[in-house]
Amino acid sequence: MSRITLKHSRRTMMLALVILLSLCLLPTKSHAEADNESLNSSIAWDSLSPQQQETLGSIKDRWNSLPPERQQRLSKGANKWANMEPEQREQVKERLNRFKNLSPEEKSEVKENMRKFKNLPPEERKALRERWKNMSPDQRKEFRERIKNMKPEERKQLREQMREKRMQMKRERRERKEN
Numbered sequence: 001m002s003r004i005t006l007k008h009s010r011r012t013m014m015l016a017l018v019i020l021l022s023l024c025l026l027p028t029k030s031h032a033e034a035d036n037e038s039l040n041s042s043i044a045w046d047s048l049s050p051q052q053q054e055t056l057g058s059i060k061d062r063w064n065s066l067p068p069e070r071q072q073r074l075s076k077g078a079n080k081w082a083n084m085e086p087e088q089r090e091q092v093k094e095r096l097n098r099f100k101n102l103s104p105e106e107k108s109e110v111k112e113n114m115r116k117f118k119n120l121p122p123e124e125r126k127a128l129r130e131r132w133k134n135m136s137p138d139q140r141k142e143f144r145e146r147i148k149n150m151k152p153e154e155r156k157q158l159r160e161q162m163r164e165k166r167m168q169m170k171r172e173r174r175e176r177k178e179n
Helices: 003-027 029-038 050-055 056-065 068-081 086-102 104-119 121-132 137-149 152-178
Strands: none
Touching: 003 104, 050 056, 050 068, 056 086
């Protein structure tokens, strides 16, 4: 595989990873409101369910030194993990392994894209999540392939189109608020 193809493949995987992680990991507004109320309180290890303790067992020794908000996120993540179908768990494991194998630069790019997604207005994040959820597995695969096969100029053009669409949505929201 050529370096360019490999680089495009990694970028495609990073984009897909960002989208999938953001869909799975970012809370909805109602969850975020509930989180704010409990972020300041630590969670005792013994108060975790047996399933949570099993999932988080590798960090048991460090648990009490973690900030309360990190404990909250890990606790919720362990709950999500417990409620996933085995196939979903395997997909998450695969994505995390791919992430672990990225270069530091690529990991930084993924994290930056996650921050950008997180900073989008809640309506836009929700719309993107819904759009992704409503795609069939074939449509998702096609989307990944399309991004993977794009030339850098085409990706840049797509980003610009997306930026324009966001700006248009912001203008429309402002207009609705004014009326």
